[in-house]
Amino acid sequence: MNYASGGVGTPTHLAAERLRLSAGFEAQHVPFKSQPEALTEVIAGRVDFYFCPVFPALPFIQEGKLLPLAVSSTKRASGLPEVATTLELGFPNSDYIFWVGMFAPAHTPPAIVQKLHAETLNAMQTPALQDKLAKLGVEPLTMTPDRFAAYVKDEIAANAVLAKAAGIAAQ
Numbered sequence: 001m002n003y004a005s006g007g008v009g010t011p012t013h014l015a016a017e018r019l020r021l022s023a024g025f026e027a028q029h030v031p032f033k034s035q036p037e038a039l040t041e042v043i044a045g046r047v048d049f050y051f052c053p054v055f056p057a058l059p060f061i062q063e064g065k066l067l068p069l070a071v072s073s074t075k076r077a078s079g080l081p082e083v084a085t086t087l088e089l090g091f092p093n094s095d096y097i098f099w100v101g102m103f104a105p106a107h108t109p110p111a112i113v114q115k116l117h118a119e120t121l122n123a124m125q126t127p128a129l130q131d132k133l134a135k136l137g138v139e140p141l142t143m144t145p146d147r148f149a150a151y152v153k154d155e156i157a158a159n160a161v162l163a164k165a166a167g168i169a170a171q
Contacts, residue, residue, distance in 0.1 A: 002028040004038035004050040009168055012038065014159060015051035015072045015096035017166040019086050022094035042066065053098050054079045054137030072096040079137030099141060099155075101148060113145050 003020075005013035008031050020027055030047055032038040039056060041047040043065050054077050060066040061080070068083045074095045076085060086094035102120060104113060123129055124140055133140060143151060162168075 001025070001048045002030050004041055004047040005029060005031050006035040006038050006052075007031050007033065009163065009170070010035075011096065011098050012051050013168070014162055014166075015098070016049070017162060017168065018072070018096045019051070019070075019091060019094045021162075021165055022086070022091040051096070058137060072098070077137055078134060078139055097141075101152065117145050 003016045005016060007013065008029075012035065013029065013031065016027070016029070027048070030038075030041070032041065035052060035056065038047070038050050039052055039060070042050045043060055049069065051072055054071070057066055057068070058079055061068050068080055070086045070089055071077045071080060071083055072086055072095055074085065074087065074097065076083065076088075102116070104116065121142060124142060
């Protein structure tokens with residue numbers, strides 16, 4: 001088997017490696033220059049599988065061009081509620097959450113960070129944004145700035161361990 005990614009060390013690469021290591025199978029990594037290129041190659045049948053965010057895959061799933069096999073999150077995706085997680089399928093430590101964060105320069109005054117955080121939380125409560133995110137298959141993970149900083153630190157450490165276990169080297 002082979003699997004696509006949007007490049008070496010990208011979340012799509014790491015998600016596939018988490019499953020591969022958990023399930024104990026061998027597969028050839030095929031890195032592409034972009035996420036859309038990787039998705040195109042799977043649709044064309046030149047690559048066996050690809051972990052990608054739900055949103056870009058949804059139209060192709062709806063058209064019958066892609067078959068969703070599993071999601072890598074800890075719970076089922078709202079955009080694909082019938083698709084099991086890799087954890088539900090019996091692969092421990094196979095979860096990998098695709099996330100996006102909001103960052104500011106390192107020395108941004110705390111008052112500005114708090115204001116950005118408060119305004120972001122307010123925006124996240126608007127029905128229009130909630131509806132748009134739901135249609136995109138995006139499920140917000142809101143955190144305080146301090147909790148997010150700790151989350152990022154933990155993610156870096158966990159991904160370093162994963163990269164070492166999978167033999168992923170910086171290029």
